[in-house]
Amino acid sequence: MSNLVQIAYLISSILFILGIKFLGKTKDARKGNVLSAVGMLLAIVATLVNLNLATFPEMLACVLLGGVIGLYYARKVEMTKIPEMVALFNGFGGLASFAVALSDFFLKSQLIEGLDTVNLISIILSILIGGVTFTGSMVAFLKLDGKVSGQPITFKGQHLINLMLLIVFVVAAVLVFLNPGNPLFIAVLVVIALVLGILTVIPIGGADMPVVISLLNSYSGMAACATGFILNNNVLIVAGSLVGASGIILTQIMCKAMNRSLVNVLLGGFGQTVSGPAADGPQIVIKEVGVEEAALLFDSASSVIVVPGYGMAVAQAQHVIRELMEQCEKRNIDFRFAIHPVAGRMPGHMNVLLAEANISYDKLIEMEAINDDFSNTDLVFVVGANDVVNPAARTNPASPIFGMPILNADKARTVIVSKRSMGKGYAGIENELFGYPNCLMLFGDAKQTITKVVGEMKEMS
Numbered sequence: 001m002s003n004l005v006q007i008a009y010l011i012s013s014i015l016f017i018l019g020i021k022f023l024g025k026t027k028d029a030r031k032g033n034v035l036s037a038v039g040m041l042l043a044i045v046a047t048l049v050n051l052n053l054a055t056f057p058e059m060l061a062c063v064l065l066g067g068v069i070g071l072y073y074a075r076k077v078e079m080t081k082i083p084e085m086v087a088l089f090n091g092f093g094g095l096a097s098f099a100v101a102l103s104d105f106f107l108k109s110q111l112i113e114g115l116d117t118v119n120l121i122s123i124i125l126s127i128l129i130g131g132v133t134f135t136g137s138m139v140a141f142l143k144l145d146g147k148v149s150g151q152p153i154t155f156k157g158q159h160l161i162n163l164m165l166l167i168v169f170v171v172a173a174v175l176v177f178l179n180p181g182n183p184l185f186i187a188v189l190v191v192i193a194l195v196l197g198i199l200t201v202i203p204i205g206g207a208d209m210p211v212v213i214s215l216l217n218s219y220s221g222m223a224a225c226a227t228g229f230i231l232n233n234n235v236l237i238v239a240g241s242l243v244g245a246s247g248i249i250l251t252q253i254m255c256k257a258m259n260r261s262l263v264n265v266l267l268g269g270f271g272q273t274v275s276g277p278a279a280d281g282p283q284i285v286i287k288e289v290g291v292e293e294a295a296l297l298f299d300s301a302s303s304v305i306v307v308p309g310y311g312m313a314v315a316q317a318q319h320v321i322r323e324l325m326e327q328c329e330k331r332n333i334d335f336r337f338a339i340h341p342v343a344g345r346m347p348g349h350m351n352v353l354l355a356e357a358n359i360s361y362d363k364l365i366e367m368e369a370i371n372d373d374f375s376n377t378d379l380v381f382v383v384g385a386n387d388v389v390n391p392a393a394r395t396n397p398a399s400p401i402f403g404m405p406i407l408n409a410d411k412a413r414t415v416i417v418s419k420r421s422m423g424k425g426y427a428g429i430e431n432e433l434f435g436y437p438n439c440l441m442l443f444g445d446a447k448q449t450i451t452k453v454v455g456e457m458k459e460m461s
Contacts, residue, residue: 001050008046009235015039016239020246026351026361043235079353080313083345086213087141093220094133097227098193101126104230105186115180122229124173124189129226131193132200133219139201140212144345153202162199165192211254213346215262218247250347257341257367258404284435289442291449294416295456297440298324301378303334305370307409308350309343311384311419315446318357321383324450325359327457337363338370338407340388371408380412382433383446384419390431400429415439418446 015035022032041063048054054062077085101123108115115123142148172188179185204212221243228236255262289297298304306325312318328335337359343350351364374380382389389409392399409415410433417434419441433439442449 005046005050006234008042009233009238012039012043012046012235013238015042016242020242026355026364040239043239047233047235079316079318079356080310081145082352083209083213083349084141084144086346087137087144087216090213090216090220091134091137091141094130094137094216094223096130097126097220097223098130098134100227101130101230102186102190106183109181109183117177118229120177120180122226124176126223126226126230127186127189128169128193128196129219130223131190132197133216133223135194135197136201136212136219137197137216139198140209140216143201144209148202152205158199158203162196165196165199168192169196208258209345210342210347210349211251211258211262214247214251214254218244218251221245221247254342254347258401284430284432286434286441287439289416289440291442291452292456294440294442294449295453295460297379297414297416298328298333298381298453299331299457299460301328301333301414303377304328304336304379304381305374305377305409305412306335306337307343307380307382307385307389307407308337308339308354309383309385309388310345310349311386312446313344313349313353313384315384317383317418317446317450318353318359320447320450320454321354322357322359323454324457325363327454327461330461335363336365336370338367338374338409339364340367340385340407343385343388367405367407374408375411377412378414380409380415382409382415382417383450386431387429389433390429391436392429392432395432409433410436410439413438416442418442418444418449420445 016039019032019034019036019039022028022035024032045059048059073085104119105115105123108119139148169189169192172185172192175182175185176189201212221240223240225237225240225244228234228238228240251262306321308318308321312321325335337350337354339350341347344353354364355361385407387393387401387404387406389407390399390401391406391410393401393404393406396402415433415436415438417439421443434441442453
């Protein structure tokens with residue numbers, strides 16, 4: 001039986017690796033999800049059988065119950081709330097590792113043989129990473145859900161307090177080694193880990209949330225890996241390592257897309273509104289466009305690039321944008337989407353949103369591949385995006401986003417920006433693009449205004 005379980009773990013690990021490989025391409029992403037889910041199911045069943053913890057009917061009941069809960073939330077949660085759901089999933093992963101570490105400590109510390117060095121190190125790491133992941137993810141969830149301000153929450157001496165807490169954690173960890181039977185020192189580790197998770201995330205502004213989500217995802221993987229060492233479970237070690245490593249790689253990609261280091265994201269308090277002339281600049285003059293004029297511009301264009309952002313998710317405008325694409329393609333207009341790595345509030349948010357509207361994957365072009373095409377494009381349509389098309393990233397050294405790679409939407413012949421109002425983006429700064437001579441503002445709810453534009457184009461055909 002033990003050999004069969006290890007073979008099942010090996011197959012699960014292979015499925016996890018293949019799943020991540022398939023996730024690397026948009027068209028194969030669903031297949032990757034299915035393979036990973038099958039791998040996890042196989043690992044769970046093998047573990048339950050090996051430990052004789054449940055009968056087959058009990059296992060089937062648990063699988064069905066979990067599947068029904070998952071299906072319910074998959075259908076209930078709106079696309080705009082996916083980042084919040086991912087933050088909760090990360091937090092639950094950290095909490096699971098945190099709980100297993102505490103359980104293992106209190107169980108084994110009462111045994112005659114006690115805890116060995118590997119067990120203690122794994123428990124301490126699980127408490128630290130799992131605790132930070134749990135409370136940090138909860139803070140990220142509250143920020144994304146609007147229950148806590150998306151602006152950085154900072155106070156004097158914040159970094160010094162974090163450093164002191166970390167030092168106290170290390171001291172308490174050493175005392176755990178010296179007195180493994182004393183629960184007081186473990187309690188100190190628990191409290192510090194939970195507090196550090198809160199203090200680490202509250203100073204991070206809303207504009208950095210995609211990076212935070214990616215980093216917390218990596219933390220949850222590392223916590224699972226540490227738990228694998230606690231339980232001596234190979235598949236947990238492999239799965240946790242894969243999630244942790246891929247999360248760190250994705251985080252670095254996100255940081256590169258923002259032209260910032262990970263340390264700068266964690267300690268910089270980015271997202272605060274910078275005041276004063278250097279930040280605000282001269283008052284911009286905007287030009288508004290109506291629905292009829294916008295329809296005429298689309299009708300006369302030979303090439304169109306759409307830049308989607310979180311505002312498109314809020315307005316649920318992805319389906320009507322597909323109708324707009326269909327109208328343009330009937331006129332032989334080249335129609336594509338430019339995807340910025342940090343558009344939306346989690347990695348890949350726009351890709352998922354557009355895929356939901358059955359927009360072909362080959363229409364979604366990454367920033368590096370499409371940026372040079374903007375200067376030869378007749379019309380760029382910005383829907384709900386703000387900071388990722390702000391020329392201040394190139395022109396204003398005083399701007400918080402200066403140096404961040406952006407989509408070159410301002411270089412197109414004409415730019416139409418669909419926006420509810422002149423409100424600032426998630427980074428809390430003005431967008432210089434709105435005052436450019438080639439930029440026109442189409443105000444109103446994106447879904448409603450684009451529906452009217454599509455209606456006008458249908459009448460023209």
